Amino acid sequence: MSEKVLMKGNEAIAEAAVAAGCRHYFGYPITPQTEITEYMARRMPQIDGVFLQAESEISAINMVYGAAGAGARVMTSSSSPGVSLKQEGISYIAGAELPCLIVNIMRGGPGLGGIQPAQGDYFQATKGGGHGDYHNIVLAPNSVQEMVDLTVLGFDLADKYRNPVMLLGDGALGQMMEPVEIKTGEINKVEKPWAAAGLRGRTTPNIINSLFLKPEELEKHNNRLQKKYAEIQEQEMRWEEINTEDAELILVAYGITSRIAHSAMDKAREAGMKVGMLRPITLWPFPEPPFAKLAKTASAFLTLELSAGQMIEDVRLATHGAKPVHFYGRTGGMMPSPVAIYEEIAKIMSGKGGK
Incomplete structure (x- = not known):
């Protein structure tokens, strides 16, 4: 077709x-x-x-x-x-x-x-x-x-x-x-x-x-x-970056979660918060280079998963501990709403990424 x-x-x-x-x-x-x-x-x-x-x-x-x-x-x-x-x-x-x-x-x-x-x-x-x-x-x-x-x-x-x-x-x-x-x-x-x-x-x-x-x-x-x-x-590393040029907080998500995160990012941008997203497309090999690059300019990362926290370990390794890596996850088949992720973003941004 x-x-x-x-x-x-x-x-x-x-x-x-x-x-x-x-x-x-x-x-x-x-x-x-x-x-x-x-x-x-x-x-x-x-x-x-x-x-x-x-x-x-x-x-x-x-x-x-x-x-x-x-x-x-x-x-x-x-x-x-x-x-x-x-x-x-x-x-x-x-x-x-x-x-x-x-x-x-x-x-x-x-x-x-x-x-x-x-x-x-x-x-x-x-x-x-x-x-x-x-x-x-x-x-x-x-x-x-x-x-x-x-x-x-x-x-x-x-x-x-x-x-x-x-x-x-x-x-x-x-x-x-x-x-x-x-x-x-x-x-x-x-x-x-x-x-x-x-x-x-x-x-x-x-x-x-x-x-x-x-x-x-x-x-x-x-x-x-x-x-x-x-x-x-x-x-063969593959990834997508959105609004990362000036971002203070980088959302990290893959699969369906990245689409929910994208909506939350747009809402945060409308509220004046400098939020971007880095979406791994290859989970292995994990795209380490953009994380190392963004760890030099962003204040923090927020990893979003439909799990108790698994990809977050690769995010922490890829950023070499240079910046805080926060986590928000749902389990058991529960899906986060864009509003819930936005509230998590606002919480982190209010402290400038933990600083």
Whole structure:
């Protein structure tokens, strides 16, 4: 499609994946992302693709491993508890250097929690989640259009770096409807000479593996992974800055929370307060440079999350303790209002950022 259409966030992700060349989907229903699975069940047969509802999330992620190892563009999706079940498989995928897209439409927790939007999976997504030294590339959209754009980007980054990419949304973004444009055309195909897809003229088969029994070989593999992660950190940081040039207080938020924060920022600006916003788009690699820059000019930061406080740790690290980092969060699926954030802004500004 080349013109804007009204789509629900979950369905827009699925159609964007199709436009990006995804022809293999393995998943399991869980609210509030089930529409992705439902959409793919209908869409994949239409394009000669493969859809399979696995018997569990654990099965689904291992099917992703197999398809990615054969060179396919492949995707799975779930919500918080389901992604927890996928963690061992994600570590195997990262260790075997296989490209795939994993979508997490976050819900409230811990445990079974609730089906309302939350951001309590930040640590899980950005700090590994599974075992061993590895990283997912983590993309955080704040609109249905960005869910589309970052889905396409996610597949490209996964192939470029042979690494799992996680699209981290939430129940609000997954369920809301907005006009989107999904560009169709030539798919960015990447040659995958490493894939286990037959000999193709070779005399020895490709082996997909993450097992290294000799410690010196495993360390060599880990060192190579870390070199790749350093390249990703150097090349793939993404963020958005709004009204930061003269800002005394910098709001830091991602996903749906950043949209609420934007409204509160506008209200504060109307009241004469110099407030700006820094929105991380890549949660890993975390965009440290703009934080270090703004820590020299702003008086304080206010981190806003639908959690008890997780991204705030990365904000504190990125600012090197140069300025106070305040926090305001809601949990359990509760959403802050722009008025509540404005009141928090006013409280901080009245003390000039704690000074």
